[in-house]
Amino acid sequence: MNNANPPFGPGRSGSYDASGRKDFFIPGIGFNRMIRPDLALGILVYGNGGMNTTFKNNPFGGFLGGSAEGGVDYMQLFVSPTIAWKPNENHSIGLSVNFVYHQFAAQGLEGFGAFSASPTSLTNRGRDDSSGIGFRLGWTGKVSPNVTLGAMYQPKTNMGKLGAYQGLFRDGGDLDIPATYGAGIAVKVTPKLTIAGDIQQIDYAKVPAIGESLHAACLPSIGTGTCPFGSANGAGFDWRNMTAYKIGVSYEVSRSLTIRAGFATGTQPIPSRKTVLNVLFPAVVENHLTLGATWSVGSMDYTAGYMHAFKKTVNGSGSIPGAFGGGEANLKMYQNSLGVAIGWKM
Numbered sequence: 001m002n003n004a005n006p007p008f009g010p011g012r013s014g015s016y017d018a019s020g021r022k023d024f025f026i027p028g029i030g031f032n033r034m035i036r037p038d039l040a041l042g043i044l045v046y047g048n049g050g051m052n053t054t055f056k057n058n059p060f061g062g063f064l065g066g067s068a069e070g071g072v073d074y075m076q077l078f079v080s081p082t083i084a085w086k087p088n089e090n091h092s093i094g095l096s097v098n099f100v101y102h103q104f105a106a107q108g109l110e111g112f113g114a115f116s117a118s119p120t121s122l123t124n125r126g127r128d129d130s131s132g133i134g135f136r137l138g139w140t141g142k143v144s145p146n147v148t149l150g151a152m153y154q155p156k157t158n159m160g161k162l163g164a165y166q167g168l169f170r171d172g173g174d175l176d177i178p179a180t181y182g183a184g185i186a187v188k189v190t191p192k193l194t195i196a197g198d199i200q201q202i203d204y205a206k207v208p209a210i211g212e213s214l215h216a217a218c219l220p221s222i223g224t225g226t227c228p229f230g231s232a233n234g235a236g237f238d239w240r241n242m243t244a245y246k247i248g249v250s251y252e253v254s255r256s257l258t259i260r261a262g263f264a265t266g267t268q269p270i271p272s273r274k275t276v277l278n279v280l281f282p283a284v285v286e287n288h289l290t291l292g293a294t295w296s297v298g299s300m301d302y303t304a305g306y307m308h309a310f311k312k313t314v315n316g317s318g319s320i321p322g323a324f325g326g327g328e329a330n331l332k333m334y335q336n337s338l339g340v341a342i343g344w345k346m
Contacts, residue, residue: 020054070108
């Protein structure tokens with residue numbers, strides 16, 4: 001962050017590390033059983049997404065005031081009973097009912113109290129949670145002996161309000177989960193080699209708490225109550241919709257061993273002019289590489305996978321308003337993930 005002449009306290013130019021907490025354990029479990037040859041029932045319990053930033057040196061503390069440490073912690077948990085039906089040998093339709101629970105906490109944002117509709121429900125309130133219900137619909141169809149198509153749709157999930165943070169999120173703490181939808185194709189090039197690709201859209205911009213911008217008309221009066229954070233017409237984090245493109249390869253080395261590799265890319269959702277608020281949510285990675293393998297032994301499947309999100313930097317452009325001294329907030333992020341899974345065939 002480069003802030004040459006802030007009005008509130010000493011200059012805060014420098015680098016701020018959000019990785020005060022580096023390791024996260026995300027469990028998941030699933031169960032599936034064929035009820036009859038054309039019908040299966042199952043349930044999935046999994047972490048769908050989240051974000052954590054833990055600043056030992058709070059980037060907002062020096063020029064806005066606030067606790068020495070800062071950051072946010074956000075997680076989503078999905079419990080999804082699922083039914084899948086095969087109307088014929090080549091097509092399958094699946095429906096999941098999503099019971100969703102999410103949890104949020106923020107620390108070190110006291111300096112934004114003057115710009116909030118509810119300064120006492122802005123930060124340092126511990127963990128708050130809420131729930132919602134949605135669904136996901138999917139289809140796969142084998143259109144030729146070697147080609148399979150697929151599509152999925154999950155509409156926006158309306159969540160209960162996070163009342164403890166009604167002074168941060170637009171409309172009194174209303175933080176919904178954006179719609180996701182996409183389509184894909186898998187081609188069996190040889191009996192052992194399959195190549196697949198898909199395209200996926202995430203509608204961040206259609207969730208006001210995530211996608212709404214701080215309009216220019218609000219800037220002169222944001223501290224006077226016209227459109228503060230948390231109000232019905234307050235600001236979000238100005239994220240854009242995101243389209244991701246993915247390609248993957250699966251190769252059956254033997255009847256017991258399958259190896260896989262994949263690559264995904266998409267334009268990150270944060271505009272360069274809106275980086276300062278997104279210091280809290282620096283989700284700017286664009287390119288991901290994945291590697292994995294499954295080893296089958298009798299009725300057991302053992303799977304391991306690795307994901308690397310390549311480092312991406314977004315340099316701010318007019319990102320710190322002149323009222324805060326001007327300058328730029330630059331975001332940088334990379335990520336590594338290791339996963340293991342064990343499956344039982346019953």
